[in-house]
Amino acid sequence: MFNQSPLLRGRRVLVLAAALLPLASWAAWPERPIRMVVPYSAGGGADNTARIVAQRMGEILGQPVVIENKPGAGGVIGADSVAKALPDGYTVLYDASAFGVNGALRKLPYDPMKDFIPVSLVATAPQILVVGNNKPYKSVAELVAAAKQSPGKLTYASAGAGTGSHLAAEMFNDQARMETLHVPYKGGAPALTDVMAGQVDMYFGNAASTLQYLNGGKLRALAVSSRKRVQGLDNVPTLRESGMPEFEVLEWNGVFLPKNTPREIVERLGKATREAVADAGVRERLMRAGLDPVGNSAQDFTAFIKAESTRWQGVVKARNIKLD
Template structure:
Protein backbone atom coordinates (compact mmCIF):
# COMPACT_ATOMS: atom_id res chain seq x y z
CA UNK A 1 0.00 0.00 0.00
CA UNK A 2 1.36 3.39 -0.96
CA UNK A 3 1.83 6.17 1.58
CA UNK A 4 -0.82 8.21 -0.22
CA UNK A 5 -3.43 5.44 -0.01
CA UNK A 6 -2.58 4.79 3.65
CA UNK A 7 -3.01 8.47 4.54
CA UNK A 8 -6.30 8.59 2.60
CA UNK A 9 -7.73 5.58 4.47
CA UNK A 10 -6.53 6.99 7.78
CA UNK A 11 -8.22 10.31 7.04
CA UNK A 12 -11.47 8.59 6.02
CA UNK A 13 -11.41 6.53 9.20
CA UNK A 14 -10.96 9.59 11.36
CA UNK A 15 -13.76 11.36 9.49
CA UNK A 16 -16.10 8.43 10.05
CA UNK A 17 -15.18 8.33 13.75
CA UNK A 18 -15.79 12.05 14.22
CA UNK A 19 -19.06 11.86 12.29
CA UNK A 20 -20.18 8.95 14.44
CA UNK A 21 -19.29 10.80 17.63
CA UNK A 22 -21.19 13.87 16.47
CA UNK A 23 -24.24 11.74 15.64
CA UNK A 24 -24.12 9.93 18.98
CA UNK A 25 -23.57 13.14 20.94
CA UNK A 26 -26.35 14.94 19.06
CA UNK A 27 -28.72 12.05 19.61
CA UNK A 28 -27.87 11.99 23.30
CA UNK A 29 -28.65 15.68 23.62
CA UNK A 30 -31.85 15.32 21.61
CA UNK A 31 -32.98 12.46 23.80
CA UNK A 32 -31.85 13.95 27.12
CA UNK A 33 -34.60 13.36 29.65
CA UNK A 34 -36.64 16.29 30.92
CA UNK A 35 -35.96 17.75 33.36
CA UNK A 36 -32.21 17.26 33.61
CA UNK A 37 -31.48 20.23 35.90
CA UNK A 38 -33.36 22.52 38.32
CA UNK A 39 -36.33 24.44 36.90
CA UNK A 40 -36.78 28.18 37.32
CA UNK A 41 -40.33 29.47 37.78
CA UNK A 42 -40.25 33.22 37.19
CA UNK A 43 -42.81 35.52 38.82
CA UNK A 44 -43.24 39.05 37.50
CA UNK A 45 -44.30 40.45 40.85
CA UNK A 46 -42.84 40.96 44.30
CA UNK A 47 -42.96 38.26 46.99
CA UNK A 48 -46.19 38.10 48.98
CA UNK A 49 -48.68 39.04 46.26
CA UNK A 50 -51.29 36.74 44.76
CA UNK A 51 -49.12 35.78 41.78
CA UNK A 52 -46.21 34.93 44.06
CA UNK A 53 -48.48 32.83 46.29
CA UNK A 54 -49.60 30.78 43.28
CA UNK A 55 -46.01 30.44 42.05
CA UNK A 56 -44.83 28.97 45.34
CA UNK A 57 -47.78 26.59 45.56
CA UNK A 58 -47.09 25.28 42.06
CA UNK A 59 -43.32 25.17 42.53
CA UNK A 60 -43.55 22.60 45.29
CA UNK A 61 -45.99 20.34 43.47
CA UNK A 62 -43.96 20.63 40.24
CA UNK A 63 -40.82 19.64 42.11
CA UNK A 64 -42.52 16.59 43.58
CA UNK A 65 -43.96 15.50 40.23
CA UNK A 66 -40.85 16.08 38.11
CA UNK A 67 -38.18 15.02 40.57
CA UNK A 68 -36.19 18.25 40.26
CA UNK A 69 -36.01 21.32 42.43
CA UNK A 70 -38.15 24.24 41.22
CA UNK A 71 -36.93 27.68 42.26
CA UNK A 72 -39.23 30.71 42.28
CA UNK A 73 -37.40 33.72 40.83
CA UNK A 74 -39.10 37.10 41.41
CA UNK A 75 -38.43 39.65 38.68
CA UNK A 76 -40.92 42.44 39.41
CA UNK A 77 -41.50 45.47 37.23
CA UNK A 78 -43.45 46.73 34.20
CA UNK A 79 -46.58 44.78 35.19
CA UNK A 80 -44.77 41.47 34.70
CA UNK A 81 -43.33 42.30 31.28
CA UNK A 82 -39.72 42.24 32.50
CA UNK A 83 -40.17 38.66 33.66
CA UNK A 84 -42.08 37.61 30.53
CA UNK A 85 -39.39 39.06 28.27
CA UNK A 86 -36.70 37.24 30.26
CA UNK A 87 -38.44 33.88 29.86
CA UNK A 88 -39.10 34.47 26.15
CA UNK A 89 -35.33 34.79 25.60
CA UNK A 90 -34.35 31.60 27.43
CA UNK A 91 -33.56 28.26 25.74
CA UNK A 92 -36.73 26.51 24.58
CA UNK A 93 -36.24 23.44 26.75
CA UNK A 94 -38.85 23.85 29.51
CA UNK A 95 -36.37 24.63 32.28
CA UNK A 96 -37.48 28.27 32.58
CA UNK A 97 -41.18 28.97 33.11
CA UNK A 98 -43.21 32.13 33.64
CA UNK A 99 -46.14 32.34 36.03
CA UNK A 100 -48.33 34.73 34.03
CA UNK A 101 -51.47 36.59 35.03
CA UNK A 102 -54.15 38.46 33.08
CA UNK A 103 -51.80 41.33 32.20
CA UNK A 104 -50.09 39.04 29.67
CA UNK A 105 -53.25 39.39 27.55
CA UNK A 106 -52.92 43.19 27.40
CA UNK A 107 -49.84 43.81 25.20
CA UNK A 108 -51.49 46.73 23.40
CA UNK A 109 -51.41 48.68 26.66
CA UNK A 110 -47.60 48.69 26.65
CA UNK A 111 -46.14 50.61 23.67
CA UNK A 112 -42.57 49.74 24.68
CA UNK A 113 -43.09 46.00 25.09
CA UNK A 114 -40.03 44.06 23.88
CA UNK A 115 -41.54 40.66 23.08
CA UNK A 116 -44.46 39.24 21.12
CA UNK A 117 -46.85 37.32 23.36
CA UNK A 118 -48.11 35.11 20.53
CA UNK A 119 -44.76 34.46 18.81
CA UNK A 120 -42.24 34.34 21.65
CA UNK A 121 -44.16 32.40 24.31
CA UNK A 122 -46.15 29.17 24.34
CA UNK A 123 -49.00 28.49 26.80
CA UNK A 124 -48.42 25.45 29.01
CA UNK A 125 -51.19 25.22 31.59
CA UNK A 126 -53.88 27.35 33.19
CA UNK A 127 -53.83 27.12 36.98
CA UNK A 128 -56.54 29.28 38.54
CA UNK A 129 -58.91 32.17 38.01
CA UNK A 130 -60.36 34.63 40.44
CA UNK A 131 -63.27 37.03 40.04
CA UNK A 132 -63.36 40.61 41.16
CA UNK A 133 -66.29 42.09 43.08
CA UNK A 134 -68.18 45.19 41.98
CA UNK A 135 -69.14 46.92 45.23
CA UNK A 136 -70.31 50.33 46.39
CA UNK A 137 -70.11 52.43 49.51
CA UNK A 138 -73.38 51.89 51.45
CA UNK A 139 -74.15 55.63 51.31
CA UNK A 140 -74.62 55.40 47.54
CA UNK A 141 -78.36 54.80 46.95
CA UNK A 142 -77.98 51.73 44.73
CA UNK A 143 -78.33 48.07 45.65
CA UNK A 144 -78.07 46.32 42.29
CA UNK A 145 -76.10 46.49 39.07
CA UNK A 146 -79.14 47.84 37.20
CA UNK A 147 -79.58 50.60 39.79
CA UNK A 148 -75.88 51.51 39.49
CA UNK A 149 -76.15 51.75 35.70
CA UNK A 150 -79.28 53.91 35.96
CA UNK A 151 -77.68 56.17 38.57
CA UNK A 152 -74.51 56.60 36.49
CA UNK A 153 -76.54 57.46 33.39
CA UNK A 154 -78.64 59.99 35.31
CA UNK A 155 -75.59 61.53 37.02
CA UNK A 156 -72.84 61.63 34.37
CA UNK A 157 -69.39 62.47 35.70
CA UNK A 158 -70.41 62.25 39.36
CA UNK A 159 -69.23 58.72 40.15
CA UNK A 160 -65.66 57.54 40.67
CA UNK A 161 -64.34 53.99 40.94
CA UNK A 162 -61.21 52.82 42.69
CA UNK A 163 -58.86 50.16 41.33
CA UNK A 164 -55.53 48.61 42.23
CA UNK A 165 -53.70 50.74 39.66
CA UNK A 166 -53.53 51.69 35.98
CA UNK A 167 -53.64 48.54 33.87
CA UNK A 168 -54.48 46.36 36.86
CA UNK A 169 -57.13 43.73 36.12
CA UNK A 170 -59.54 45.58 38.43
CA UNK A 171 -59.04 48.75 36.37
CA UNK A 172 -59.59 46.89 33.11
CA UNK A 173 -62.62 45.05 34.50
CA UNK A 174 -64.29 48.36 35.32
CA UNK A 175 -63.43 49.83 31.91
CA UNK A 176 -65.16 46.80 30.39
CA UNK A 177 -68.16 47.54 32.61
CA UNK A 178 -68.21 51.16 31.40
CA UNK A 179 -68.07 49.98 27.79
CA UNK A 180 -70.79 47.34 27.96
CA UNK A 181 -73.11 49.27 30.30
CA UNK A 182 -72.63 52.50 28.32
CA UNK A 183 -71.71 54.56 31.39
CA UNK A 184 -68.72 56.72 32.29
CA UNK A 185 -67.64 56.10 35.86
CA UNK A 186 -64.29 57.86 36.32
CA UNK A 187 -61.15 55.96 37.28
CA UNK A 188 -59.14 56.72 40.42
CA UNK A 189 -56.06 54.46 40.57
CA UNK A 190 -54.49 53.39 43.86
CA UNK A 191 -51.25 51.59 44.63
CA UNK A 192 -52.81 48.20 45.18
CA UNK A 193 -56.10 46.55 46.03
CA UNK A 194 -55.97 47.25 49.76
CA UNK A 195 -55.68 51.06 49.42
CA UNK A 196 -58.50 51.16 46.86
CA UNK A 197 -60.75 49.12 49.16
CA UNK A 198 -59.96 51.42 52.09
CA UNK A 199 -60.82 54.42 49.90
CA UNK A 200 -64.21 52.95 48.97
CA UNK A 201 -65.04 52.18 52.60
CA UNK A 202 -64.07 55.75 53.55
CA UNK A 203 -66.18 57.24 50.76
CA UNK A 204 -63.28 58.71 48.77
CA UNK A 205 -64.72 56.81 45.81
CA UNK A 206 -68.28 55.53 45.59
CA UNK A 207 -67.61 52.45 43.47
CA UNK A 208 -65.00 49.71 43.79
CA UNK A 209 -63.76 46.85 41.65
CA UNK A 210 -61.49 44.63 43.75
CA UNK A 211 -60.40 41.04 44.27
CA UNK A 212 -63.00 38.99 46.12
CA UNK A 213 -60.57 37.91 48.83
CA UNK A 214 -59.78 41.51 49.80
CA UNK A 215 -63.40 42.60 50.17
CA UNK A 216 -64.93 39.77 52.19
CA UNK A 217 -64.42 41.30 55.65
CA UNK A 218 -65.96 44.62 54.56
CA UNK A 219 -68.91 42.91 52.89
CA UNK A 220 -69.63 40.91 56.05
CA UNK A 221 -69.32 44.09 58.15
CA UNK A 222 -71.69 46.00 55.87
CA UNK A 223 -69.11 48.68 55.02
CA UNK A 224 -69.26 47.63 51.36
CA UNK A 225 -72.30 46.48 49.41
CA UNK A 226 -71.57 43.83 46.74
CA UNK A 227 -73.53 44.24 43.51
CA UNK A 228 -71.98 41.58 41.30
CA UNK A 229 -68.97 39.38 40.64
CA UNK A 230 -66.99 39.66 37.44
CA UNK A 231 -66.66 36.00 36.49
CA UNK A 232 -68.77 33.75 34.30
CA UNK A 233 -70.19 31.97 37.34
CA UNK A 234 -70.95 33.02 40.89
CA UNK A 235 -68.05 33.03 43.33
CA UNK A 236 -67.91 30.17 45.81
CA UNK A 237 -67.22 32.68 48.57
CA UNK A 238 -70.25 34.85 47.60
CA UNK A 239 -72.93 32.44 46.37
CA UNK A 240 -75.77 34.94 46.87
CA UNK A 241 -74.14 37.66 44.75
CA UNK A 242 -75.04 37.43 41.04
CA UNK A 243 -72.57 37.70 38.22
CA UNK A 244 -72.50 41.11 36.57
CA UNK A 245 -73.80 39.49 33.38
CA UNK A 246 -76.83 37.91 35.04
CA UNK A 247 -77.43 41.15 36.96
CA UNK A 248 -78.02 43.07 33.75
CA UNK A 249 -74.81 43.71 31.76
CA UNK A 250 -75.05 41.14 28.97
CA UNK A 251 -71.79 39.61 27.77
CA UNK A 252 -69.77 40.78 30.76
CA UNK A 253 -66.93 38.54 31.97
CA UNK A 254 -63.58 39.55 33.41
CA UNK A 255 -61.43 37.53 35.74
CA UNK A 256 -57.92 37.55 37.01
CA UNK A 257 -56.21 34.34 35.99
CA UNK A 258 -52.91 32.57 36.50
CA UNK A 259 -51.14 30.24 34.10
CA UNK A 260 -47.71 28.95 33.13
CA UNK A 261 -46.05 29.81 29.81
CA UNK A 262 -42.57 29.15 28.49
CA UNK A 263 -40.33 30.02 25.54
CA UNK A 264 -41.77 29.35 22.09
CA UNK A 265 -40.25 26.32 20.40
CA UNK A 266 -40.27 24.16 23.51
CA UNK A 267 -41.00 20.55 22.42
CA UNK A 268 -44.64 19.52 22.77
CA UNK A 269 -43.67 16.48 24.83
CA UNK A 270 -41.99 18.76 27.38
CA UNK A 271 -44.95 21.16 27.44
CA UNK A 272 -47.33 18.25 27.97
CA UNK A 273 -45.24 16.82 30.80
CA UNK A 274 -45.17 20.16 32.63
CA UNK A 275 -48.93 20.51 32.12
CA UNK A 276 -49.54 17.04 33.57
CA UNK A 277 -47.35 17.85 36.58
CA UNK A 278 -49.25 21.10 37.19
CA UNK A 279 -52.61 19.33 36.95
CA UNK A 280 -51.43 16.78 39.50
CA UNK A 281 -50.51 19.62 41.85
CA UNK A 282 -53.87 21.36 41.46
CA UNK A 283 -55.62 18.16 42.51
CA UNK A 284 -53.84 18.20 45.88
CA UNK A 285 -56.32 19.09 48.65
CA UNK A 286 -53.89 21.45 50.39
CA UNK A 287 -53.21 23.33 47.14
CA UNK A 288 -56.91 23.67 46.31
CA UNK A 289 -57.70 24.80 49.85
CA UNK A 290 -55.01 27.49 49.73
CA UNK A 291 -56.24 28.76 46.36
CA UNK A 292 -59.84 28.91 47.52
CA UNK A 293 -58.79 30.80 50.65
CA UNK A 294 -57.21 33.42 48.36
CA UNK A 295 -60.45 33.83 46.39
CA UNK A 296 -59.17 31.77 43.45
CA UNK A 297 -60.94 28.93 41.67
CA UNK A 298 -58.52 26.10 40.71
CA UNK A 299 -58.60 25.30 36.99
CA UNK A 300 -57.27 22.64 34.66
CA UNK A 301 -56.63 23.86 31.13
CA UNK A 302 -53.96 22.39 28.85
CA UNK A 303 -51.74 24.11 26.30
CA UNK A 304 -54.11 24.25 23.32
CA UNK A 305 -57.18 25.32 25.29
CA UNK A 306 -55.11 27.86 27.24
CA UNK A 307 -53.81 29.22 23.93
CA UNK A 308 -57.34 29.74 22.60
CA UNK A 309 -58.36 31.38 25.87
CA UNK A 310 -55.34 33.71 25.74
CA UNK A 311 -56.16 34.80 22.19
CA UNK A 312 -59.75 35.55 23.21
CA UNK A 313 -58.48 37.62 26.14
CA UNK A 314 -56.01 39.55 23.95
CA UNK A 315 -58.78 40.42 21.47
CA UNK A 316 -61.21 41.46 24.22
CA UNK A 317 -58.81 43.70 26.11
CA UNK A 318 -57.40 45.31 22.95
CA UNK A 319 -60.84 46.81 22.24
CA UNK A 320 -61.20 48.15 25.79
CA UNK A 321 -57.65 49.53 25.86
CA UNK A 322 -58.20 51.36 22.57
CA UNK A 323 -61.59 52.73 23.63
CA UNK A 324 -60.30 54.05 26.96
CA UNK A 325 -56.94 55.10 25.46
CA UNK A 326 -55.01 53.37 28.24
CA UNK A 327 -51.21 53.41 28.05
CA UNK A 328 -48.84 52.11 30.69
CA UNK A 329 -45.09 52.65 30.69
Protein backbone atom coordinates (compact mmCIF):
# COMPACT_ATOMS: atom_id res chain seq x y z
CA MET A 1 0.00 0.00 0.00
CA PHE A 2 1.25 3.51 -0.77
CA ASN A 3 0.80 6.50 1.47
CA GLN A 4 -1.98 8.84 0.37
CA SER A 5 -1.39 12.58 0.40
CA PRO A 6 -3.23 14.60 3.08
CA LEU A 7 -5.19 16.32 0.27
CA LEU A 8 -6.39 13.00 -1.20
CA ARG A 9 -7.28 11.65 2.24
CA GLY A 10 -9.23 14.84 2.93
CA ARG A 11 -11.20 14.47 -0.30
CA ARG A 12 -12.04 10.86 0.54
CA VAL A 13 -13.35 11.93 3.95
CA LEU A 14 -15.55 14.62 2.37
CA VAL A 15 -16.98 12.16 -0.18
CA LEU A 16 -17.72 9.62 2.54
CA ALA A 17 -19.36 12.26 4.73
CA ALA A 18 -21.54 13.42 1.83
CA ALA A 19 -22.60 9.85 1.13
CA LEU A 20 -23.52 9.27 4.76
CA LEU A 21 -25.40 12.53 5.20
CA PRO A 22 -28.73 11.30 3.74
CA LEU A 23 -28.52 8.19 5.91
CA ALA A 24 -28.01 10.34 8.99
CA SER A 25 -30.99 12.53 8.11
CA TRP A 26 -33.18 9.47 7.49
CA ALA A 27 -32.15 8.03 10.84
CA ALA A 28 -33.19 11.27 12.56
CA TRP A 29 -36.54 11.51 10.75
CA PRO A 30 -38.80 13.15 11.73
CA GLU A 31 -37.07 16.28 12.96
CA ARG A 32 -39.95 18.67 12.23
CA PRO A 33 -43.75 18.53 11.77
CA ILE A 34 -45.14 16.27 9.02
CA ARG A 35 -47.68 17.67 6.57
CA MET A 36 -50.55 15.28 5.85
CA VAL A 37 -52.46 16.35 2.73
CA VAL A 38 -56.14 15.39 2.65
CA PRO A 39 -57.38 16.03 -0.90
CA TYR A 40 -60.97 16.66 0.23
CA SER A 41 -62.84 19.37 2.13
CA ALA A 42 -62.54 19.86 5.87
CA GLY A 43 -65.33 18.17 7.82
CA GLY A 44 -65.83 15.31 5.36
CA GLY A 45 -65.35 11.62 6.09
CA ALA A 46 -61.71 11.36 5.01
CA ASP A 47 -60.80 14.59 6.82
CA ASN A 48 -62.43 13.49 10.08
CA THR A 49 -60.72 10.09 9.98
CA ALA A 50 -57.35 11.63 9.10
CA ARG A 51 -57.52 13.91 12.14
CA ILE A 52 -58.28 11.00 14.46
CA VAL A 53 -55.33 8.97 13.19
CA ALA A 54 -52.90 11.88 12.67
CA GLN A 55 -53.09 13.00 16.28
CA ARG A 56 -51.99 9.59 17.57
CA MET A 57 -49.36 9.22 14.81
CA GLY A 58 -47.83 12.50 15.90
CA GLU A 59 -47.58 11.29 19.48
CA ILE A 60 -45.89 8.08 18.34
CA LEU A 61 -43.43 9.85 16.01
CA GLY A 62 -42.63 12.67 18.41
CA GLN A 63 -43.57 15.37 15.88
CA PRO A 64 -46.99 16.87 15.03
CA VAL A 65 -48.77 15.50 11.96
CA VAL A 66 -50.55 18.56 10.59
CA ILE A 67 -53.58 18.18 8.32
CA GLU A 68 -53.71 20.31 5.17
CA ASN A 69 -56.91 20.15 3.09
CA LYS A 70 -56.45 20.52 -0.68
CA PRO A 71 -59.82 19.65 -2.23
CA GLY A 72 -60.70 19.68 -5.90
CA ALA A 73 -61.22 17.44 -8.94
CA GLY A 74 -62.28 14.43 -6.89
CA GLY A 75 -59.04 14.35 -4.92
CA VAL A 76 -56.72 14.87 -7.90
CA ILE A 77 -55.42 18.34 -6.95
CA GLY A 78 -54.24 17.31 -3.50
CA ALA A 79 -52.80 14.01 -4.67
CA ASP A 80 -50.88 15.74 -7.46
CA SER A 81 -49.30 18.14 -4.97
CA VAL A 82 -47.97 15.17 -2.98
CA ALA A 83 -46.77 13.36 -6.11
CA LYS A 84 -44.61 16.40 -6.89
CA ALA A 85 -43.40 16.97 -3.31
CA LEU A 86 -39.88 16.19 -2.09
CA PRO A 87 -39.68 12.50 -1.11
CA ASP A 88 -38.28 13.31 2.31
CA GLY A 89 -41.09 11.96 4.48
CA TYR A 90 -42.43 15.38 5.43
CA THR A 91 -45.33 15.38 2.93
CA VAL A 92 -47.83 12.54 3.26
CA LEU A 93 -51.04 11.82 1.34
CA TYR A 94 -54.15 10.64 3.19
CA ASP A 95 -56.49 9.53 0.42
CA ALA A 96 -59.72 7.60 0.04
CA SER A 97 -61.54 5.32 -2.39
CA ALA A 98 -61.37 7.84 -5.23
CA PHE A 99 -57.61 7.17 -5.45
CA GLY A 100 -58.36 3.75 -6.95
CA VAL A 101 -61.05 5.07 -9.30
CA ASN A 102 -59.74 8.37 -10.69
CA GLY A 103 -57.41 6.70 -13.18
CA ALA A 104 -60.40 5.08 -14.89
CA LEU A 105 -62.43 8.31 -15.01
CA ARG A 106 -59.94 11.12 -15.56
CA LYS A 107 -56.75 12.00 -17.36
CA LEU A 108 -54.39 12.38 -14.41
CA PRO A 109 -51.24 14.51 -14.07
CA TYR A 110 -49.64 11.61 -12.19
CA ASP A 111 -49.61 7.80 -12.27
CA PRO A 112 -51.36 6.43 -9.17
CA MET A 113 -49.45 3.15 -9.36
CA LYS A 114 -45.98 4.60 -10.05
CA ASP A 115 -45.82 8.01 -8.37
CA PHE A 116 -46.84 6.93 -4.87
CA ILE A 117 -45.77 4.38 -2.27
CA PRO A 118 -48.75 2.84 -0.45
CA VAL A 119 -47.87 2.87 3.27
CA SER A 120 -50.88 1.43 5.08
CA LEU A 121 -54.62 0.95 4.71
CA VAL A 122 -56.16 2.74 7.70
CA ALA A 123 -59.82 1.71 7.62
CA THR A 124 -62.64 0.43 5.44
CA ALA A 125 -66.39 0.95 5.55
CA PRO A 126 -69.24 -0.83 3.80
CA GLN A 127 -71.97 0.97 1.93
CA ILE A 128 -75.62 0.39 2.73
CA LEU A 129 -78.26 0.08 0.03
CA VAL A 130 -81.18 2.13 1.35
CA VAL A 131 -84.62 3.14 0.16
CA GLY A 132 -87.10 5.59 1.67
CA ASN A 133 -89.41 4.13 4.28
CA ASN A 134 -92.31 5.16 2.04
CA LYS A 135 -91.17 2.81 -0.74
CA PRO A 136 -92.69 -0.69 -1.06
CA TYR A 137 -89.38 -2.58 -1.49
CA LYS A 138 -88.57 -4.83 1.46
CA SER A 139 -85.68 -6.76 -0.14
CA VAL A 140 -83.10 -6.61 -2.92
CA ALA A 141 -85.15 -9.18 -4.87
CA GLU A 142 -88.22 -6.93 -4.81
CA LEU A 143 -86.20 -3.90 -5.87
CA VAL A 144 -84.54 -5.78 -8.74
CA ALA A 145 -87.87 -7.22 -9.90
CA ALA A 146 -89.40 -3.72 -10.02
CA ALA A 147 -86.41 -2.35 -11.92
CA LYS A 148 -86.55 -5.13 -14.50
CA GLN A 149 -90.29 -4.68 -14.93
CA SER A 150 -89.78 -1.01 -15.87
CA PRO A 151 -86.25 -0.60 -17.27
CA GLY A 152 -84.83 2.88 -16.77
CA LYS A 153 -87.74 4.05 -14.62
CA LEU A 154 -86.37 3.42 -11.14
CA THR A 155 -83.86 6.03 -9.99
CA TYR A 156 -80.78 6.02 -7.82
CA ALA A 157 -79.17 8.99 -6.12
CA SER A 158 -75.45 9.61 -5.83
CA ALA A 159 -73.23 12.17 -4.11
CA GLY A 160 -71.97 13.11 -7.59
CA ALA A 161 -70.63 11.53 -10.76
CA GLY A 162 -67.67 9.27 -10.07
CA THR A 163 -68.27 9.05 -6.32
CA GLY A 164 -68.49 5.79 -4.39
CA SER A 165 -72.28 5.93 -4.28
CA HIS A 166 -72.40 6.31 -8.08
CA LEU A 167 -70.01 3.45 -8.80
CA ALA A 168 -71.60 1.09 -6.27
CA ALA A 169 -74.99 1.62 -7.90
CA GLU A 170 -73.54 0.98 -11.36
CA MET A 171 -71.93 -2.23 -10.12
CA PHE A 172 -75.36 -3.14 -8.69
CA ASN A 173 -76.95 -2.50 -12.10
CA ASP A 174 -74.28 -4.58 -13.82
CA GLN A 175 -74.50 -7.60 -11.54
CA ALA A 176 -78.31 -7.53 -11.35
CA ARG A 177 -78.50 -7.11 -15.14
CA MET A 178 -80.90 -4.19 -14.85
CA GLU A 179 -81.05 -0.51 -15.79
CA THR A 180 -81.88 2.34 -13.41
CA LEU A 181 -81.56 6.11 -13.88
CA HIS A 182 -78.72 8.04 -12.24
CA VAL A 183 -79.65 11.23 -10.35
CA PRO A 184 -76.40 12.93 -9.24
CA TYR A 185 -76.31 15.43 -6.37
CA LYS A 186 -73.66 17.77 -5.03
CA GLY A 187 -72.91 15.68 -1.98
CA GLY A 188 -74.46 12.93 0.09
CA ALA A 189 -76.66 15.11 2.30
CA PRO A 190 -79.00 16.41 -0.45
CA ALA A 191 -79.08 12.93 -2.00
CA LEU A 192 -80.26 11.42 1.29
CA THR A 193 -82.88 14.15 1.70
CA ASP A 194 -84.53 13.28 -1.60
CA VAL A 195 -84.32 9.53 -0.97
CA MET A 196 -86.10 9.99 2.36
CA ALA A 197 -88.70 12.17 0.66
CA GLY A 198 -89.34 9.44 -1.92
CA GLN A 199 -88.24 11.56 -4.87
CA VAL A 200 -85.47 9.06 -5.70
CA ASP A 201 -85.82 5.32 -5.26
CA MET A 202 -82.50 4.16 -3.78
CA TYR A 203 -79.03 5.17 -2.62
CA PHE A 204 -75.75 3.58 -1.55
CA GLY A 205 -74.69 5.48 1.56
CA ASN A 206 -72.03 4.92 4.20
CA ALA A 207 -72.86 3.97 7.77
CA ALA A 208 -71.86 7.35 9.18
CA SER A 209 -74.42 9.20 7.05
CA THR A 210 -77.29 6.69 7.05
CA LEU A 211 -77.43 5.03 10.47
CA GLN A 212 -79.22 7.91 12.20
CA TYR A 213 -81.97 7.86 9.58
CA LEU A 214 -82.24 4.08 9.65
CA ASN A 215 -82.63 4.19 13.43
CA GLY A 216 -85.13 7.05 13.06
CA GLY A 217 -87.32 5.07 10.67
CA LYS A 218 -86.83 7.40 7.70
CA LEU A 219 -84.82 4.89 5.66
CA ARG A 220 -84.97 1.15 5.13
CA ALA A 221 -81.78 -0.87 4.64
CA LEU A 222 -82.03 -3.63 2.03
CA ALA A 223 -78.43 -4.87 2.02
CA VAL A 224 -74.82 -4.01 2.83
CA SER A 225 -71.96 -4.03 0.33
CA SER A 226 -69.38 -5.89 2.45
CA ARG A 227 -68.62 -9.62 2.53
CA LYS A 228 -69.96 -9.89 6.08
CA ARG A 229 -72.93 -8.38 7.84
CA VAL A 230 -72.38 -5.12 9.70
CA GLN A 231 -72.42 -4.89 13.47
CA GLY A 232 -75.55 -3.06 14.54
CA LEU A 233 -77.34 -4.08 11.32
CA ASP A 234 -77.32 -7.82 12.01
CA ASN A 235 -80.68 -8.37 10.32
CA VAL A 236 -79.59 -6.70 7.08
CA PRO A 237 -78.14 -9.22 4.58
CA THR A 238 -75.14 -8.64 2.38
CA LEU A 239 -75.60 -8.23 -1.35
CA ARG A 240 -73.72 -11.52 -1.70
CA GLU A 241 -76.43 -13.17 0.37
CA SER A 242 -79.04 -11.39 -1.77
CA GLY A 243 -78.16 -13.10 -5.04
CA MET A 244 -74.96 -11.29 -6.09
CA PRO A 245 -72.11 -13.59 -5.02
CA GLU A 246 -69.38 -11.36 -6.50
CA PHE A 247 -70.55 -8.07 -5.00
CA GLU A 248 -68.25 -6.20 -2.64
CA VAL A 249 -67.71 -2.46 -2.38
CA LEU A 250 -65.78 -0.83 0.43
CA GLU A 251 -65.01 2.80 1.04
CA TRP A 252 -61.50 3.14 2.43
CA ASN A 253 -58.84 5.52 3.70
CA GLY A 254 -55.08 5.05 3.50
CA VAL A 255 -51.66 6.67 3.79
CA PHE A 256 -49.25 7.23 0.87
CA LEU A 257 -45.81 8.75 0.33
CA PRO A 258 -44.25 10.12 -2.88
CA LYS A 259 -42.14 7.70 -4.90
CA ASN A 260 -38.41 7.58 -4.07
CA THR A 261 -39.05 8.16 -0.38
CA PRO A 262 -36.29 6.27 1.49
CA ARG A 263 -37.30 2.78 2.57
CA GLU A 264 -36.41 3.52 6.20
CA ILE A 265 -38.92 6.37 6.29
CA VAL A 266 -41.63 4.29 4.59
CA GLU A 267 -41.17 1.57 7.17
CA ARG A 268 -41.13 3.97 10.12
CA LEU A 269 -44.25 5.80 8.93
CA GLY A 270 -45.98 2.47 8.27
CA LYS A 271 -45.16 1.27 11.78
CA ALA A 272 -46.48 4.50 13.29
CA THR A 273 -49.68 4.24 11.23
CA ARG A 274 -50.31 0.66 12.30
CA GLU A 275 -49.63 1.51 15.95
CA ALA A 276 -52.02 4.46 15.75
CA VAL A 277 -54.80 2.38 14.20
CA ALA A 278 -54.25 -0.35 16.84
CA ASP A 279 -54.65 2.18 19.68
CA ALA A 280 -57.82 1.41 21.68
CA GLY A 281 -59.01 5.02 21.71
CA VAL A 282 -58.45 5.46 17.96
CA ARG A 283 -60.22 2.18 17.17
CA GLU A 284 -63.22 3.20 19.26
CA ARG A 285 -63.52 6.55 17.50
CA LEU A 286 -63.18 4.95 14.05
CA MET A 287 -65.78 2.30 14.79
CA ARG A 288 -68.14 4.94 16.17
CA ALA A 289 -67.89 6.60 12.76
CA GLY A 290 -68.93 3.36 11.05
CA LEU A 291 -65.40 2.37 10.00
CA ASP A 292 -63.56 -0.92 10.34
CA PRO A 293 -59.95 -0.22 11.48
CA VAL A 294 -57.29 -2.09 9.47
CA GLY A 295 -53.66 -0.93 9.62
CA ASN A 296 -51.75 -3.29 7.31
CA SER A 297 -48.34 -3.60 5.65
CA ALA A 298 -47.16 -1.64 2.62
CA GLN A 299 -47.15 -4.90 0.61
CA ASP A 300 -50.75 -5.74 1.52
CA PHE A 301 -51.92 -2.19 0.87
CA THR A 302 -50.19 -2.19 -2.53
CA ALA A 303 -51.99 -5.40 -3.50
CA PHE A 304 -55.29 -3.89 -2.30
CA ILE A 305 -54.80 -0.74 -4.41
CA LYS A 306 -53.95 -2.76 -7.53
CA ALA A 307 -57.07 -4.90 -7.09
CA GLU A 308 -59.26 -1.82 -6.53
CA SER A 309 -57.91 -0.05 -9.62
CA THR A 310 -58.35 -3.10 -11.84
CA ARG A 311 -61.88 -3.75 -10.64
CA TRP A 312 -63.10 -0.18 -11.09
CA GLN A 313 -61.53 0.10 -14.51
CA GLY A 314 -63.64 -2.91 -15.48
CA VAL A 315 -66.84 -1.41 -14.05
CA VAL A 316 -66.25 1.99 -15.67
CA LYS A 317 -65.66 0.33 -19.05
CA ALA A 318 -68.56 -2.13 -18.78
CA ARG A 319 -71.02 0.56 -17.75
CA ASN A 320 -69.54 3.27 -19.99
CA ILE A 321 -69.33 5.64 -17.03
CA LYS A 322 -68.22 9.17 -17.87
CA LEU A 323 -67.87 12.37 -15.88
CA ASP A 324 -70.31 14.98 -17.13
